[in-house]
Amino acid sequence: MFMNKLKNFGLIAGLTVMASPAMAEVPGETAFIFNTLLFLIMGAFVMWMAAGFAMLESGMVRSKNVATICVKNVALFAIAGILYYVVGYNLMYSGVDAGFIGEFSMWSPDDSAYLGETPDFGEGDTYAAGSDWFFQMVFVATAASIVSGTLAERIKLWPFLGFVALLTAIIYPIQGSWTWGGGWLSEMGFADFAGSTIVHSVGGWAALTGALILGARSGRYTAAGTPVAMPGSSMPLATLGTFILWLGWFGFNGGSQLALGSAENAIAISQIFINTNLAAAGGVVAAMIASQMVYKKVDLTLALNGAIGGLVSITAEPLAPTGGLAILIGAVGGLLIVFSVTVLDRFKIDDVVGAIPAHLVCGIWGTLAVVLSNGEASLVTQLIGIASVGAFVVVTSSIGWLVLKAVVGIRASEEEELLGLDKSELGIEAYPEFSRS
Amino acid sequence: MFMNKLKNFGLIAGLTVMASPAMAEVPGETAFIFNTLLFLIMGAFVMWMAAGFAMLESGMVRSKNVATICVKNVALFAIAGILYYVVGYNLMYSGVDAGFIGEFSMWSPDDSAYLGETPDFGEGDTYAAGSDWFFQMVFVATAASIVSGTLAERIKLWPFLGFVALLTAIIYPIQGSWTWGGGWLSEMGFADFAGSTIVHSVGGWAALTGALILGARSGRYTAAGTPVAMPGSSMPLATLGTFILWLGWFGFNGGSQLALGSAENAIAISQIFINTNLAAAGGVVAAMIASQMVYKKVDLTLALNGAIGGLVSITAEPLAPTGGLAILIGAVGGLLIVFSVTVLDRFKIDDVVGAIPAHLVCGIWGTLAVVLSNGEASLVTQLIGIASVGAFVVVTSSIGWLVLKAVVGIRASEEEELLGLDKSELGIEAYPEFSRS
Amino acid sequence: MFMNKLKNFGLIAGLTVMASPAMAEVPGETAFIFNTLLFLIMGAFVMWMAAGFAMLESGMVRSKNVATICVKNVALFAIAGILYYVVGYNLMYSGVDAGFIGEFSMWSPDDSAYLGETPDFGEGDTYAAGSDWFFQMVFVATAASIVSGTLAERIKLWPFLGFVALLTAIIYPIQGSWTWGGGWLSEMGFADFAGSTIVHSVGGWAALTGALILGARSGRYTAAGTPVAMPGSSMPLATLGTFILWLGWFGFNGGSQLALGSAENAIAISQIFINTNLAAAGGVVAAMIASQMVYKKVDLTLALNGAIGGLVSITAEPLAPTGGLAILIGAVGGLLIVFSVTVLDRFKIDDVVGAIPAHLVCGIWGTLAVVLSNGEASLVTQLIGIASVGAFVVVTSSIGWLVLKAVVGIRASEEEELLGLDKSELGIEAYPEFSRS
């Protein structure tokens, strides 16, 4: 597994080293523990991103839809976990063999090699099977979270969860097998370190497809096509969500080094932390300056999206760039946010939280930007990876959305939408008090 | 210490292994650092649960009581820490000797064995004394947090904190000594890995006793006994709190493995992470489906409680079950939530946040469910443990509550309750603004 | 680097040990990984404090300024990261040589000693250069966060960010070089383990200077000089922020041990965690009791400030005190909060969130309190350190503020202030909805 990623092991912050005998200094079992610990802690950080999406989305939707977005975020994380266990993981990682798909079977851990009388800890690159599962699981949940934000305020609860099931059990794992599962894209040398394409664009494509099929919120565009602002209900919650995501991203990118059992890995993860932080910082600053210049005012929500855009942009290659390049890559991401928000509006694609600019547009940019620092990556291969994953997700998602639309309907009625999904779908209000006293 | 827990060390994800010589591969001091690090990081995660309870409770009480619940949560965490230092820890862990109680003395660390010329790191199972204290301390705070949620909106501040002092200095440590302190229950083989009974039910019993003695909020039940809904003030804060608890629980259960210094332990903790997550997921999904079926709508607060119910349910044995069994154990917890909320209402037991269903009912269920996967546990012993801890906590808590009631009074007057505790007790409002502009 | 800190390595919880040969038991590369991991995880915890400041401040300002405080907090974290990379780090740590300043140059990692054929991991005290950078960077962001809270509700956005740039690129690094960079103060033996003076007082002095130059919010003091309360908009967000800071502080102080590669270090960090927690607890309890006694009511915001005051107080020496002393040191911090809030009001110094009492007053107290437990510290040296850092920051900050004031103006007009900065500066409201339904 992770063959493509393993290739990166020798590459430390832009400087290639030979495997040195000194690596043997960390005993196999110690390295095993370090690697496992990395997955568990970084995985917990990524799990925390689920809360980040929930808060960001709660802050960016109107009050009448806040309870619904909360329930969606909790439920999607639960569903993603269960389905990735039951089918997703093995579909992504088991028996892919340079092909297009893994096996339909339930995952179960096999750590027998590391137990018993004569455990074999390999070259310091082993870890508990379960820790890897956990780390992979939180990634699929991230992809699902992306979709909920774009489609908020108008999609019905259960059909949305139905799509989440499809995405996390089938769509995400299959395309994931192509690269991280050792499938055909990894054979081609497609480089996507922590998932600009494989996680973020996948969520973004699924969100885009859904947005097109679902249509914009009623009243979001005038008859003349002018976008109508629908300000989110709580800027501090949106800010909190962004900080949670920023924190979680250290786990997302740092854990994707996949090993901590050697000095090289420890050095690599340090570089990843730095680049992750600087790209986010670059995204914030660029989005703020761009929004000041274009709109004469700083738009907080674009600054927040800018952080996420920077983070997504560096995700495909958080290790090789210098800090300075990471700032630039993130800053381009921040600019892309500001401009693609407007472009989406031109096409009347209604993305409530800005997930498509942040995860899809910056995901593509980040995947291309790999070639700026990773000498082994080729632009053509990167484009093939972007396009093939995009095509696959668009097609499969479309089928999913259209079947759901035909069978159960995916969109709340206009009346329900006006009333708010909290009342029409949950019968509970996010802030229900008549009088606060 | 932790004798009972240590018994579990050989048991890895349902597969018993012999202690292998390869364990010696991790040098003693390295294992010491790993074990200490485990306690510190996982303890920090559990500490974070204090914020989770604060947010969950802030979201589930009405605005007029939100500032009070905040002050209670901050204060209880402070008090629990100080008292567990001054008296609690040694009462729980020092000189219990298969008995019923430890010593009344102040804790202080002794790490002399690990320092100096010839340190002795044992069999890789040693750790810094202080790291263990820290990890134990955050557990007692959890038990106290449970009580504040149930009794919110009507209990007076200082008497509540008086009870917290009793609970964290005396009640929790004494019953804790019976099992984790190596007392009589551990001798019997009572199995409670991370505290379904010892932490969660203890908080739940104390909350139940308090709820009975304190009575329901005025207006909570009509004269005819019908429950009157009092919706919480902020669903996104309740959701945030639940996500925080979910994250913290990886520390709660994972850290309860008590060691990271060998591959076996690393593998075990990985399994614990998986099961913890899957049980929570099972709880969410089951509670959502049950609330949809019973009430024709998904109740967000029951879904959130479902996550916590699933987490509590797996806490007594998060290691031995397979992932599939963990989903089921959590799902039963989720169902128990939905139904016991109604049962409590039938008895007019007013539990503002649903802590009794989640922590007491699921705590009992989880303790019983140990026998499903842990071959060494016996149903009878589990029942004895549940009953004896329950009886002890109910009796001592009742004494505490009744003394407080007689001496200082525990309940705010009806007028204060109507006004809200924020105004009557704190003279500060959670959301004080007349006009937001 | 960190010469002063390294001196503390031999001192474990009040008990001095000789460097023992057993230390060699942890292989160099393993220790390297532990040390690096410590920086990364603890640094991530400290990064999380940025969210804590954002939430605390969001809760303590009025709604009409909440979006602005959010944008400030996100932006300052971004700017601090970039500038500490471009200039700050080397100014603080490169070539200080017992002097007053480092070098003006861009930081870049050099890990060549740890890679290649014959890596040299020293005495177990090495770590990845990048992990150290990351850990140092999050500290400078903390100092900047302090300023934003004090000056909220009246300072203009871009000039504030201009000051942040000055603080994080120049002021903080230069004074930091004096102690942690191995400059003249470290030569004198100034002891400030994790930065009561170097981080917190620095932020506090900059905030105080700003508050004096900027003036109080309009309407904050009557003509007669009586303070007018301006309650914050959301107590639960303020509480959340405090819990985040509390959690982050384990990283702040724990990571400042700077090494985890030996049992001694692991023991030391455990003690630091305990003392950090107990000092916060002492601060909460003392502030609550003091506010109950002085004002006859518990003031939640003072309890929250009390936690932070306790934390700042222990930060200069979180290792040497016993737990009991840590409680006392924290409790004094809590008392200082309650009283200095009033003193500031007497001088009409308007500190919106109480950052000056918490970070400056308690920072000074904490730096003095070092002598209570650390036998190597001298009161005179501590005073010299406090005074010289204070003088430097006051002078440089004043210059910064005055230049900004003269060139672009730093203060929103009275009309803008009345309208709220969210509308006048951002054109976005934190809670924009006319009707929530």
Place this chain on the structure above:
Amino acid sequence: MKLIIAIVKPFKLDAVREALTAAGVDGMTASEAKGFGRQKGQTEIYRGAEYEVNFLPKVRLEIVLDDDKVEAACEAIRSAANSEKIGDGKIFVLSVEEAIRIRTGETGAAAI
């Protein structure tokens, strides 16, 4: 037709609504308000600074109804809202010239 404006304590809202319904009133509009009167607010302390909470939370009800129902409605409000504590509130009666139901265009008594 008359317009009754009733200022009552928030927790009395449900009781007042029920009493009004019992008195044959089918419609009303409520809004949040803060009242200043004989019932004095507390002096609160926030971070050491005292401040007067002059305005206390109230609910403001508007009911438009036929002249002949006014007395019964006032009596219903009075008995339901009365807790015999200061600050229970006020009832004001004004004259209404016209009422229109938006949905149907009905006017006058038929509209309410």
Place this chain on the structure above:
Amino acid sequence: MKLIIAIVKPFKLDAVREALTAAGVDGMTASEAKGFGRQKGQTEIYRGAEYEVNFLPKVRLEIVLDDDKVEAACEAIRSAANSEKIGDGKIFVLSVEEAIRIRTGETGAAAI
């Protein structure tokens, strides 16, 4: 002068404002309200306990205007706020004795 109090559905606010402006009304004041009437609230369930949501969100508009504009204004509100669904709201007209513009002290028709 008259005072029009209009209770409308929240999402109709913008349409009503535009219609009023078109009808020559230059000023108005809006506030949040909750209404009780023929349009019945739902029965909600919260944690297993049923509760009636009796009051539904409305916006309450106040417009003071000259007598001769009342009819046009009422018509504007009626057509803009009408969705032909129950709960669309009400218009009440009261008589106003005096109006003053705070800024200038102008009174009567000049003040509005």
Place this chain on the structure above:
Amino acid sequence: MKLIIAIVKPFKLDAVREALTAAGVDGMTASEAKGFGRQKGQTEIYRGAEYEVNFLPKVRLEIVLDDDKVEAACEAIRSAANSEKIGDGKIFVLSVEEAIRIRTGETGAAAI
């Protein structure tokens, strides 16, 4: 008796309350409102989409008082609320037929 409805800028509330108290007014009820008038809202931009903020925050005061106090009260409001900026607000005076104090049942002048 008269009902004064005063629409003022939110930050003027305390000054107006004090002026009214000085003018012998003992009770009043305030509520949040948003106003539309000559003072134009800003054009804001949210995520690239412009939107008009048509309604600006105001506080709405209701005071019921004896006929002979009306002039003094209006003057008090006017001078306290006047900042000589557009949007300072309006005062409307309506006639009230009856007032009742809920607590005591007192009516008329005794009730206010």
